[in-house]
Amino acid sequence: MMFKDVIGHDNLKNRLTENVRQRRIGHAQLFLGADDTGALPLALAFARYIQCRDRGPEDACGKCPTCIKFDKLAHPDLHFFFPSAPNQEHKKDVSSKLFTNLWRELLLESPYFTWFQWLKKLGVENKQAIINAEDCNDIIRTLGMKSYESPYRIVVIYMVEKLYHAAAPKILKVLEEPPENTLFLMVSENKDRILNTILSRAQIVKLPLPEEQKVAEALTDRFGVEPKKASQIAFLTGGRLTEALRLCHQDEEQLADFESFREWMRCCYANDVAHILKWVEKISQAGREKQKSFFQYGLKIFRMCVLYNYDAGHLIRLDGEEKTFLEKFSPFVNHRNTLQIVDAFNQAIYHLERNANPKILFTDLSFQLNKLMHVRAQ
Numbered sequence: 001m002m003f004k005d006v007i008g009h010d011n012l013k014n015r016l017t018e019n020v021r022q023r024r025i026g027h028a029q030l031f032l033g034a035d036d037t038g039a040l041p042l043a044l045a046f047a048r049y050i051q052c053r054d055r056g057p058e059d060a061c062g063k064c065p066t067c068i069k070f071d072k073l074a075h076p077d078l079h080f081f082f083p084s085a086p087n088q089e090h091k092k093d094v095s096s097k098l099f100t101n102l103w104r105e106l107l108l109e110s111p112y113f114t115w116f117q118w119l120k121k122l123g124v125e126n127k128q129a130i131i132n133a134e135d136c137n138d139i140i141r142t143l144g145m146k147s148y149e150s151p152y153r154i155v156v157i158y159m160v161e162k163l164y165h166a167a168a169p170k171i172l173k174v175l176e177e178p179p180e181n182t183l184f185l186m187v188s189e190n191k192d193r194i195l196n197t198i199l200s201r202a203q204i205v206k207l208p209l210p211e212e213q214k215v216a217e218a219l220t221d222r223f224g225v226e227p228k229k230a231s232q233i234a235f236l237t238g239g240r241l242t243e244a245l246r247l248c249h250q251d252e253e254q255l256a257d258f259e260s261f262r263e264w265m266r267c268c269y270a271n272d273v274a275h276i277l278k279w280v281e282k283i284s285q286a287g288r289e290k291q292k293s294f295f296q297y298g299l300k301i302f303r304m305c306v307l308y309n310y311d312a313g314h315l316i317r318l319d320g321e322e323k324t325f326l327e328k329f330s331p332f333v334n335h336r337n338t339l340q341i342v343d344a345f346n347q348a349i350y351h352l353e354r355n356a357n358p359k360i361l362f363t364d365l366s367f368q369l370n371k372l373m374h375v376r377a378q
């Protein structure tokens with residue numbers, strides 16, 4: 001990953017390269033942005049830029065021995081830590097180092113991946129992955145080693161908000177005063193979930209979504225999407241790259257979410273108990289993360305209903321069957337019930353994260369939705 005491979009964010013690239021030129025490199029930096037913003041790719045490009053032996057004013061050289069090792073993510077002074085959980089192969093005592101191969105594989109495929117894709121890669125979609133105490137011990141062990149061949153030793157921590165709270169104190173000291181020539185590049189999707197003690201020690205690089213135009217260009221240049229379709233998809237997704245890629249690949253998962261959501265709303269509205277129970281049975285068998293991402297999909301639809309009801313239909317980024325559904329569905333989501341519906345979904349996500357029984361949770365929510373959807377606007 002070089003800066004030229006990072007989609008958009010020209011201002012941030014300038015700022016980062018300028019910092020390196022002026023030797024003002026913060027020892028703990030937090031790249032903060034949703035998975036679609038490219039926070040991880042930007043952090044990786046920055047790491048390479050710092051380590052490159054022949055960097056130019058704007059980017060690494062791409063050719064020196066350091067760059068070649070970065071191409072394979074096999075540079076001895078680049079260390080990765082990320083959330084993990086026991087899977088089929090490693091049933092206990094897991095930590096990042098057991099999954100380095102999977103991590104490299106996914107990153108080399110494309111550094112633009114979502115949290116859910118990482119869980120899938122680990123084979124733990126229905127588990128909570130964390131950065132655990134053993135990872136913290138490993139971070140400290142890593143810092144005990146000398147850097148091999150570069151001016152800096154770089155520790156990349158992906159999804160630092162998943163750091164197990166009880167383990168965090170182990171690394172606070174090194175984050176505050178790392179050994180010489182050590183850089184922490186942390187990546188996070190959600191600032192609110194990061195421990196304050198970590199946050200206060202980091203310099204923040206905040207990423208907005210890349211511009212739609214840049215995303216459209218990337219879809220065409222890198223993924224061979226025909227320019228007109230690329231612009232359309234970039235618009236539909238508001239510049240959300242992973243979502244755009246999903247649409248390009250006609251992602252079946254997204255379609256499945258839509259079909260499942262439509263089925264659920266219809267049987268909830270009709271209070272068709274037999275159908276509701278059948279639907280609940282089906283969704284209960286999906287993994288927990290899948291269920292959470294399904295709720296996120298639902299929240300997206302509710303947001304769009306609100307836009308639709310307030311005559312802001314032009315802001316809606318949907319087409320085809322989803323759009324037709326939204327037009328018919330939006331009258332049932334109105335100013336008298338929206339907040340309660342959204343709240344019910346957020347509560348459900350909260351309880352799922354705390355291992356609530358999905359059958360009870362979805363059944364209960366179905367009956368709540370039935371009541372709420374019958375609250376008319378007038």
Ligand SMILES: [Zn+2]
Binds near residue numbers: 060
């Ligand atoms: Zn280089």
